[in-house]
Amino acid sequence: MPDAPLICSRANPVFRQRPDSSAGLINSTVSGTNFNDRYSRQSILPGIGESGQRAIAAAHAVVVGCGALGCGIIDQLARAGFGRLTLIDRDIVEWSNLQRQTLFDEADADSGQPKAVAAHRRVRAVNSDVEVAAHIADLNSENAGELLLGSAKPDLILDGTDNLETRYLLNDLALKHGIPLIYGGVIARRGMQMTIRPGRGPCLRCVFPEPSSNGEIETCDTAGVLGAAVGIVSSLQAAAAIEMVGSPDRETKPCLIEFDLASTRFRTIDLSAFSDPASRAECICCGKRRYEFLSGERTRPAVTLCGRGSFQIPAAGSRIDLSRLASKVATVAPVTANEFFVRIAPRPGVEMTVFADARAVVRGTANEGEARALYDRYVGA
Ligand SMILES: [Zn+2]
Known part of the structure; x- marks a missing residue:
């Protein structure tokens, strides 16, 4: 057992003093x-x-x-x-x-x-x-x-x-x-x-x-x-x-x-x-x-633009269990799924379709960085 409870007392008055603002110390540097x-x-x-x-x-x-x-x-x-x-x-x-x-x-x-x-x-x-x-x-x-x-x-x-x-x-x-x-x-x-x-x-x-x-x-x-x-x-x-x-x-x-x-x-x-x-x-x-x-040997290939406001996240080399992904995401975002893909709607106007080869198409995002971020968030990097 510990010897005594831990407390943060004010025993040392030296460290209770504030700097003297009249001496111009408030804005002083290191x-x-x-x-x-x-x-x-x-x-x-x-x-x-x-x-x-x-x-x-x-x-x-x-x-x-x-x-x-x-x-x-x-x-x-x-x-x-x-x-x-x-x-x-x-x-x-x-x-x-x-x-x-x-x-x-x-x-x-x-x-x-x-x-x-x-x-x-x-x-x-x-x-x-x-x-x-x-x-x-x-x-x-x-x-x-x-x-x-x-x-x-x-x-x-x-x-x-x-x-x-x-x-x-x-x-x-x-x-x-x-x-x-x-x-x-x-x-x-x-x-x-x-x-x-x-x-x-x-x-x-x-x-x-x-x-x-x-x-x-x-x-x-x-x-x-x-x-x-x-x-x-x-x-x-x-x-x-x-x-x-x-x-x-x-x-x-x-x-x-x-x-x-x-x-x-x-x-x-x-x-x-x-x-x-x-x-x-x-x-x-x-x-x-x-x-x-x-x-770059193990880095995911770049996100590509595939139509207006649509970005493709390429396949990652490992397959995805789509039914597992669908049930995981369903608790936090609207999901539709079938044997070929899982479609996630993170917010109105944005839609991400994920395929079994880990490829995804993201529609409605402003840029590829946001598309990648959504993928990392819902599918995992
Ligand atoms: Zn090591």
């Missing part, structure tokens, strides 16, 4: 007294200190995906004082996002703001010292290098994505360029988190060698997701980032953390066995150094 006051509850933690806080202020993190996980990560990294954030997302804010995507409000959903733009504005309001860049883009093997590496290699990448292909792409890029990657995933009431340190432990493909096949994957749109579960995973990811940069001497073992709030079960799977390079020799990514998703 070098001013305000810096020490602002981050005092974090820098007082053993292992961080002022030097750790300065390291955080000098660090550059890329957050891929500004959805549920991304919102939690971005908010916490901005508040923790990360000096530079690069945000990448392809979607716009919808009303169904507001239940869990904590950076957005009703005005964002009403006006259909791009998530990257709304997140950028929110970061500026939360912490004006953060240098933040936002990209409205569908990350793929062709633009990943430019978007993530830009003019300088970032210190770490955080995964806030909603599809497996992008996750494996990030894993490839992180391993190839030696950048730590903080993975997180959440669905329904379950979540998991794992930190990938290239050369020092397992990568995503050491633990999950292959993505699941299309149609078998649950998505938040078909299985639902509890906002509180999102909060746990994004907090684990943000904590991993803050500790990695601010407390680099802290001993950490490679592990996979997973939980299910339905049973209040939390589990930490020790992955120390992967610390030995020999144990990773068979991994196609970090052992054999084949970057299938980054090279």
Whole structure:
């Protein structure tokens, strides 16, 4: 049993003082007294200190995906004082996002703001010292290098994505360029988190060698997701980032953390066995150094225009169980199905027809990025 309950008392009056606004400190930058006051509850933690806080202020993190996980990560990294954030997302804010995507409000959903733009504005309001860049883009093997590496290699990448292909792409890029990657995933009431340190432990493909096949994957749109579960995973990811940069001497073992709030079960799977390079020799990514998703070898072919306002998502190489897909989607969107296809109507005027070879035709969307996003949402990437 614990010795005592955890409380957050106000025992230390030093940290209760506000900055002296008459001395012009309110708007001071990272070098001013305000810096020490602002981050005092974090820098007082053993292992961080002022030097750790300065390291955080000098660090550059890329957050891929500004959805549920991304919102939690971005908010916490901005508040923790990360000096530079690069945000990448392809979607716009919808009303169904507001239940869990904590950076957005009703005005964002009403006006259909791009998530990257709304997140950028929110970061500026939360912490004006953060240098933040936002990209409205569908990350793929062709633009990943430019978007993530830009003019300088970032210190770490955080995964806030909603599809497996992008996750494996990030894993490839992180391993190839030696950048730590903080993975997180959440669905329904379950979540998991794992930190990938290239050369020092397992990568995503050491633990999950292959993505699941299309149609078998649950998505938040078909299985639902509890906002509180999102909060746990994004907090684990943000904590991993803050500790990695601010407390680099802290001993950490490679592990996979997973939980299910339905049973209040939390589990930490020790992955120390992967610390030995020999144990990773068979991994196609970090052992054999084949970057299938980054090279385009395993990337889905491009979406093509097939008539006015219609886009075709090509066959993916694996077949779909149509009756299973139909029953999965029927709980969240109107569906018609027969032995040849499943037709989904995500909203009035938009229709997606999915065939057994995983090909789909999407009608009524504004662009190919939206067509791809709908496919990922209902069929799974
Ligand atoms: Zn590996």
